[in-house]
Amino acid sequence: MLERNEQEPMALVDDTRIDEPAFRVSEATAGDFFSLLKPRVMSLVVFTAFVGLAAAPVAINPFLAVVAILAIAVGAGASGALNMWYDADIDAVMSRTATRPVPSGRVAPGEALVFGLVLSALSVMTLGVLVNWLSAALLAFTIFFYAVVYTIWLKRSTPQNIVIGGAAGAFPPVIGWAAVTGSVSLESVILFLIIFLWTPPHFWALALFKSGDYERAGIPMMPNVAGEASTRRQIFAYALVLAPVGVLPWYLGYAGAVYGAAAALLGAGFVWYSWKVLRMSDGDRAMRPAKALFGYSLLYLFAIFAVYLADSVAERALGLVGA
Amino acid sequence: MAEDKQETVILTERQQKARRSRSIAIGIALAALVVIFYVATIIKFGPSILDRAM
Numbered sequence: 061m062l063e064r065n066e067q068e069p070m071a072l073v074d075d076t077r078i079d080e081p082a083f084r085v086s087e088a089t090a091g092d093f094f095s096l097l098k099p100r101v102m103s104l105v106v107f108t109a110f111v112g113l114a115a116a117p118v119a120i121n122p123f124l125a126v127v128a129i130l131a132i133a134v135g136a137g138a139s140g141a142l143n144m145w146y147d148a149d150i151d152a153v154m155s156r157t158a159t160r161p162v163p164s165g166r167v168a169p170g171e172a173l174v175f176g177l178v179l180s181a182l183s184v185m186t187l188g189v190l191v192n193w194l195s196a197a198l199l200a201f202t203i204f205f206y207a208v209v210y211t212i213w214l215k216r217s218t219p220q221n222i223v224i225g226g227a228a229g230a231f232p233p234v235i236g237w238a239a240v241t242g243s244v245s246l247e248s249v250i251l252f253l254i255i256f257l258w259t260p261p262h263f264w265a266l267a268l269f270k271s272g273d274y275e276r277a278g279i280p281m282m283p284n285v286a287g288e289a290s291t292r293r294q295i296f297a298y299a300l301v302l303a304p305v306g307v308l309p310w311y312l313g314y315a316g317a318v319y320g321a322a323a324a325l326l327g328a329g330f331v332w333y334s335w336k337v338l339r340m341s342d343g344d345r346a347m348r349p350a351k352a353l354f355g356y357s358l359l360y361l362f363a364i365f366a367v368y369l370a371d372s373v374a375e376r377a378l379g380l381v382g383a
Numbered sequence: 384m385a386e387d388k389q390e391t392v393i394l395t396e397r398q399q400k401a402r403r404s405r406s407i408a409i410g411i412a413l414a415a416l417v418v419i420f421y422v423a424t425i426i427k428f429g430p431s432i433l434d435r436a437m
Contacts, residue, residue, distance in 0.1 A: 085392060085398045086401060086402075086405075087397055087398055088405070089400070089405065090405050090407065090408035091404070093405070093408070094408075121426050123423065123426055124423060124426060124427075127419055127423060130419075182416075186416075186419070190419070190420070190423045190427070
């Protein structure tokens with residue numbers, strides 16, 4: 061027995077080298093794994109999910125509300141990790157993404173995949189067991205949609221990638237709403253529509269001034285497939301549709317006049333910035349209008365959801381005072 | 384004797400630090416999960432879930 065114990069480990073070492081990549085000891089810190097979750101995207105997901113949850117007409121235990129938001133955030137982060145696992149090859153050639161944990165070698169692809177899968181399962185199960193199964197099913201669908209439909213299928217095959225893939229980013233307020241009410245209603249579908257219609261002009265504005273990056277990576281983004289002029293026209297068309305949809309919650313009586321006025325102003329701003337992009341000359345390499353629209357689009361989404369939240373909270377508070 | 388010594392991987396300081404940071408994060412996440420499920424169970428079923436006939 062003693063002899064076997066002495067010889068077996070030696071035999072193992074002789075057959076395989078411990079410095080082979082498969083035996084590489086990870087140098088990834090907890091921070092590297094955290095950045096796999098795309099914290100900046102996650103913060104937008106948390107905010108929009110919270111608005112859906114807080115604007116719902118029924119109350120939920122505050123602790124379970126925190127659990128729901130946490131599960132949605134982790135689920136969104138997990139889909140980000142799966143995206144970084146699959147996209148490591150194209151991330152490596154784009155300046156914006158080359159320093160991400162997988163292309164920079166800090167996290168092995170297999171580690172990112174397992175991390176994403178484990179967190180996906182954990183977040184969906186937690187939401188289902190502790191909150192409700194409709195919201196858990198919507199979260200599972202969102203993760204699947206982002207990781208498989210967008211990342212693996214659409215992103216590399218069609219310039220409509222972010223139009224359809226944008227649905228994944230639009231789901232969080234619907235999940236937040238479903239976590240409280242146990243249903244999907246027109247109010248939450250309109251919140252979905254606002255993000256869904258906001259996504260193409262937001263990303264195409266970015267793609268206009270980063271088109272070289274996307275081209276090098278071989279991603280068929282609108283500017284390098286249909287051309288810059290067509291992209292600018294499409295950005296303007298989406299802005300024209302987005303602006304009135306932003307006002308819909310007021311028009312349908314789900315939000316007050318303050319929201320209606322704010323949404324109209326914000327929408328008019330979006331159309332104005334998109335108009336500037338439309339009028340941008342072909343030879344404009346600085347692309348200031350596109351950069352300005354990209355910045356404004358972030359402000360637009362944050363502001364319109366913040367006003368919607370404030371409006372519904374104020375309405376409820378006034379209702380309590382009235383009662 | 385030298386051949387009796389088992390060959391093992393000796394972690395560099397950087398690898399040790401990274402492993403420690405991952406271990407702490409996993410520990411905190413597990414502890415948070417336990418607290419979440421404990422509190423949520425009491426909220427969903429009420430404090431009576433703690434009253435058990437002995």
